[in-house]
Amino acid sequence: xxxxxxxxxxxxxxxxxxxxxxxxxxxxxxxxxxxxxxxxxxxxxxxxxxxxxxxxxxxxxxxxxxxxxxxxxxxxxxxxxxxxxxxxxxxxxxxxxxxxxxxxxxxxxxxxxxxxxxxxxxxxxxxxxxxxxxxxxxxxxxxxxxxxxxxxxxxxxxxxxxxxxxxxxxxxxxxxxxxxxxxxxxxxxxxxxxxxxxxxxxxxxxxxxxxxxxxxxxxxxxxxxxxxxxxxxxxxxxxxxxxxxxxxxxxxxxxxxxxxxxxx
Numbered sequence: 299x300x301x302x303x304x305x306x307x308x309x310x311x312x313x314x315x316x317x318x319x320x321x322x323x324x325x326x327x328x329x330x331x332x333x334x335x336x337x338x339x340x341x342x343x344x345x346x347x348x349x350x351x352x353x354x355x356x357x358x359x360x361x362x363x364x365x366x367x368x369x370x371x372x373x374x375x376x377x378x379x380x381x382x383x384x385x386x387x388x389x390x391x392x393x394x395x396x397x398x399x400x401x402x403x404x405x406x407x408x409x410x411x412x413x414x415x416x417x418x419x420x421x422x423x424x425x426x427x428x429x430x431x432x433x434x435x436x437x438x439x440x441x442x443x444x445x446x447x448x449x450x451x452x453x454x455x456x457x458x459x460x461x462x463x464x465x466x467x468x469x470x471x472x473x474x475x476x477x478x479x480x481x482x483x484x485x486x487x488x489x490x491x492x493x494x495x496x497x498x499x500x501x502x503x504x505x506x507x508x509x510x511x512x513x514x515x516x517x518x519x520x521x522x523x524x525x526x527x528x529x530x531x532x533x534x535x536x537x538x539x540x541x542x543x544x545x546x547x548x549x550x551x552x553x554x555x556x557x558x559x560x561x562x
Contacts, residue, residue, distance in 0.1 A: 301353075301362055301371040307381055311372055314394040315352050315382050328397045330453040332463070335389040339364065340463030347396040354379045354390030361391055397453060401471050403479050406442050407487045409469075410511070414441040415559060416489070418515045420476055420527050421448035422548060427519060428452060429460025430549035436464035438556040443468055444513075446476035480513075480530040489513045493523050493531040494551055496544065500534035508559050516548050516555075 307316060314329060329349060332341045335357070341348060342364050350370040353361055358373045365371055374382070379390055417435045422428050428450050435443055445452065449472075452458075452465050473479045483489040490509035494516050515531060517523035522545075528534065537546065537554060546554070 301358055301373050304372045304374050305378070307378060309372075311350070311370070312352070312374075312382070314350070315392060330395050330397065330458065331455045332393045332395055332458055333391075333455060334459065335361070335391040337459060337463040338391045338393045340466055341393055341395050342366075344463075344466035346398060346466055349394045349396055352379070352382070352392045352394075357390045401469065403444070403471050403473065403482065406469055406471050407483070410441050410487075413510045414489075414512075415556075416440065416442045416444060416483075416513045417552065417556075418444045418446075418476075418480075418491070418513050419449050419548075420446035420515065420523065421518045422516070423448070423450055423518050425450050425454045425456040426460045427548050429457040429465075430547075431516070431552055432457070432461040432468055432470075433464050434549055434553045434556060436461075436467055438553075438560045440556065440560075441469065442471060444471045444473055444476070444479065446473055448518075477526065477530060480527070483513055484530075484532065487511065490533065491515060491531040492533040492535050493528045494555060495523065495528065495534045495536055496539070497534055497536055500536040503535050503537050503555065503558055506533075506535050506558070512559060514552070514555055514559065516552050519548060 304312060314331065332338050338351065348369045350372060351365050352372050352374065354376050355373055362371055417431065417440050419431060422431065432443065432452060450457065452470055458465055480491060484491060489511045491513045492515065494514065515523055515527065537551060
């Protein structure tokens with residue numbers, strides 16, 4: 299591994315990192331940005347390719363030995379890193395990773411055992427909520443996550459940051475046709491699908507039993523699950539609310555459901 303000192307923001311090698319607050323590499327191609335030391339360490343320990351790592355000088359000796367010889371390492375002064383990031387307090391460690399080929403639904407489903415649980419998000423539109431959902435899914439040992447066509451990108455930098463790098467460990471499928479895939483999960487792979495809803499007529503979570511293969515569906519922050527998606531499900535399950543509360547944050551709700559349906 300050979301580190302390269304860089305002293306100008308105009309250096310073309312810093313193109314993926316420049317204007318980080320405005321750029322969204324996750325939407326521009328197959329690259330993504332991982333920021334903070336802990337997340338970069340998790341990226342380097344994963345099987346995702348790492349195109350380059352950007353370090354401040356004082357962190358180079360510590361972090362550089364972790365970086366594969368095939369990965370470019372750029373070392374910059376502290377003040378230059380502040381211009382890249384947009385704020386002063388930062389660990390001084392950023393990386394540019396490369397996405398792996400997309401996982402196909404049948405490929406992921408065929409690898410699952412007889413007992414499995416998947417988390418399905420048709421259209422979570424908030425990057426931080428998706429990051430929290432990924433962290434919770436990893437923490438409870440979810441076997442896969444399926445994201446619908448309207449769901450935000452799991453490799454957007456906010457999602458990666460809030461996930462604390464668990465996105466690099468999860469089995470994530472981005473569905474091009476969620477309704478069709480839900481039917482296949484039920485018919486072909488024998489998953490029982492449960493919609494998390496606000497409905498007094500739905501099963502109470504406290505009393506809900508677990509199917510051997512189970513998919514839990516959570517809606518977005520404003521409208522919840524679309525009616526046509528609920529119609530695809532075998533069951534509707536609710537967390538009863540008190541004191542006039544109309545809902546929980548989607549990540550909080552997912553954590554409650556997963557604690558109930560997993561070993562906790």
